[in-house]
Amino acid sequence: MKRTALLITAALMVSPVFAAEDLCRVNLQKIEDNKATNPILGDPLKQQVADLESEAKKYQAAGDLEKCASSAQQALTLLEKQNTEGGGEGTQ
Structure with missing residues (x-):
């Protein structure tokens, strides 16, 4: 019984790590998809998105x-x- 409880506890503790990894990966993919489908962005927005994307990739590489x-x-x-x-x- 104790072994089962330990396994369940271990599984629950690991789940948030996988969720964060998935969310990180999925969000980065969504950024790539959005840039591919909407290539025209104004300069301030384009730079902000690029900076945040770069920051996210650095955190991903660092494991955060x-x-x-x-x-x-x-x-x-x-x-x-x-x-x-x-x-x-422009639709008016």
Whole structure:
């Protein structure tokens, strides 16, 4: 019984690490996808996204997956904001 409890506890402790790794990887992939489908970005936004993406990759390489996911999410938020605000321009 104790062995089963230890295995379950160990599995639960490892799960957040895999979740952070997945979120980091997925967010970086979403940035790449967004850049491929929307190649036209204004200079301030393009530089901000590039800086956050670079920061996220540095955190990923250093093994700090939570900071990687956070930086990548910030870049995605900027891209999504641009897509929703910029998507309706020129339609009037």
